[in-house]
Amino acid sequence: DAGVIQSPRHEVTEMGQEVTLRCKPISGHNSLFWYRQTMMRGLELLIYFNNNVPIDDSGMPEDRFSAKMPNASFSTLKIQPSEPRDSAVYFCASSLRQGTNYNEQFFGPGTRLTVL
Amino acid sequence: GENVEQHPSTLSVQEGDSAVIKCTYSDSASNYFPWYKQELGKRPQLIIDIRSNVGEKKDQRIAVTLNKTAKHFSLHITETQPEDSAVYFCAARDNNDMRFGAGTRLTVKP
Numbered sequence: 001d002a003g004v005i006q007s008p009r010h011e012v013t014e015m016g017q018e019v020t021l022r023c024k025p026i027s028g029h030n031s032l033f034w035y036r037q038t039m040m041r042g043l044e045l046l047i048y049f050n051n052n053v054p055i056d057d058s059g060m061p062e063d064r065f066s067a068k069m070p071n072a073s074f075s076t077l078k079i080q081p082s083e084p085r086d087s088a089v090y091f092c093a094s095s096l097r098q099g100t101n102y103n104e105q106f107f108g109p110g111t112r113l114t115v116l
Numbered sequence: 117g118e119n120v121e122q123h124p125s126t127l128s129v130q131e132g133d134s135a136v137i138k139c140t141y142s143d144s145a146s147n148y149f150p151w152y153k154q155e156l157g158k159r160p161q162l163i164i165d166i167r168s169n170v171g172e173k174k175d176q177r178i179a180v181t182l183n184k185t186a187k188h189f190s191l192h193i194t195e196t197q198p199e200d201s202a203v204y205f206c207a208a209r210d211n212n213d214m215r216f217g218a219g220t221r222l223t224v225k226p
Contacts (some may be wrong), residue, residue: 033214043160043205043216056213075193104150107159
């Protein structure tokens with residue numbers, strides 16, 4: 001398995017533009033997580049899905065952020081409009097939830113977003 | 117929701133010495149406690165985890181202890197090596213929420 005795949009790896013955009021980050025989880029995993037990492041705020045959970053259904057989006061900072069998971073093998077995180085303070089590394093992670101047990105989360109390589 | 121505190125924020129040890137990183141959590145419902153290692157410019161990777169039904173787990177030079185009563189857990193690295201230098205994150209989760217500590221930058225000096 002190629003592991004969690006994220007694209008693009010780097011994104012540079014101008015303030016006000018729409019940004020879409022993509023994630024393909026590990027095949028067979030049923031939980032998917034989006035994180036944001038900055039020096040100031042560390043690693044923050046933005047949203048997670050179980051079986052393609054959003055469970056907790058309380059970490060999504062503003063209405064400018066939205067996430068979807070149309071099927072078990074694909075998820076997007078969209079920022080519209082983007083702002084300079086959104087600059088960060090965005091990680092996607094997936095895991096296999098068995099009953100009430102969560103197992104190891106495997107992180108993707110991350111997308112480094114720079115908003116000018 | 118869960119709140120995880122991690123100490124110290126930086127730790128410098130001599131090669132061969134032990135390193136200990138400590139975390140506390142707030143939600144008594146938390147039942148899964150992973151530790152991640154993140155090297156510069158790379159993704160976090162799981163190094164060890166522990167569930168609430170055990171008090172200690174060991175994997176070669178790495179061990180984790182959990183005290184559910186006090187709501188704290190610790191990472192122990194023995195015989196440290198320069199390649200152990202990285203940022204280490206603890207995390208705690210219940211069935212609905214996963215929170216990370218702020219991270220500890222470990223430097224192992226040769």
